[in-house]
Amino acid sequence: MQQPIAVLDSGVGGLTVVKEVMRQLPREKVIYFGDTARAPYGPRPAEEVLRFTREIVDYLVQYRPKMIVIACNTATAVALQDIRMRVNVPVVGVIHPGARAAIGRTLSGNVGVIGTEGTIRSGAYETALKQLSPHVTVISQACPDFVPLVEKGNFRSEETYRTVNKGLASLRLSSIDTLILGCTHYPFLSDTISEVMGHKVALISSADETAREIxxxxxxxxxxxxxxxxxxxQFCCSGDSGLFRSIAEQWLGEQIELTPVVWQVPKIG
Incomplete structure (x- = not known):
């Protein structure tokens, strides 16, 4: 019971899930791995994302986690079933929890999904949404320029607004009333995304629902x-530890101010 919950992501995006885990389950220990040196995963071939995910899981199993959370939509789409077959603890992804939350929220049945190229190409969200509600209309849009903004810590600026506005131009013309942030990096940009899409479109982050599933x-x-x-x-990253720590401290705020934290830069791959 005192074993940690292991959470992995391509970079800092999975911290959105960690924040909810810390809020909803304050007694649980978290070990997090952000593969910042190799982010983003979205443009990479599926075989490469699968290899990276396996490498991170192989690193994390040394801590004997009681659960593994793949807090990366691209890795969830590519590697979830593979990892479930490789380990003997529950493995949770972020796609089905986000899809469930969207179906529960939409009134029109028109749901938008934004994500990395890899996530959108996989069709994983559309499959999950259709399984839950066969008549839902899904409009998907890859937004490859969003993750680099977050990995640089650039959450709100003129550049951020221009990039988000351009990336969501076609969705603004659609009839969606619900938009799934299909990448755990995107909640860092939720204020700007909401400003661009308008108050009539509800934003769905899978972080809350994933923490409830955990x-x-x-x-x-x-x-x-x-x-x-x-x-x-424990927080681990494969790249720039200073930038990673700065973003983590900013995002997690009170949670890590009140809780002891160990920062590590491991060798992996």
Whole structure:
């Protein structure tokens, strides 16, 4: 029960999931790996994303996690089933939780999805949405320029607004009432995305729903942490540790101000 929850992402995007895990499950210890040296995953071939995900999981299993969370939509689309067959603990992705939240929110049945090239190319969100509601209309749009903004810590600027406005131009003309942020990096840009899309379009981040799914699974397995000891979280990245730490501290704020944190730069790959 005191084993950590392992969370992995192509970079800093998965911190959106970590923030919700820390908020909803404050007793749980988290070990996070951000593959910042090789981000973004979206433009990469599926075989390469699969290899990278396997390498990170092989690194994380040394910590004996009780669950692995693939907090990267591209990696979820490509590697979720493969990783589930390779490890003996539950593996959670971010696509189905986000799809469920969108179906629960939409009134018109017109749902937009933005994501990396790899995620959109996979059709994983459309498949998940259609499984839940066969008559839903899905409009998908790849936004490859969004992740580099987040990885640089550029969340709000004139450049950010121009990039987001350009990336969402076609979706603004559609009839969607719900937009899935189909990349865990995108909630960092949610203020700008909301400004561009307008108040009538609800934004769906899979982070909240993923944290709820983590809680449900651990409860069913009777593996929720019960100790009153303060957890010590570990954050690992493969690239620029200074920039990664700066973004993590800014995003997680109070959570890591109140909780001991270990920062690491591992060798991987």
């Amino acid at each position: 809680s449900t699974i651990l409860h069913q397995m009777n593996k929720l942490a019960r100790s009153d000891d303060q957890p010590i979280h």
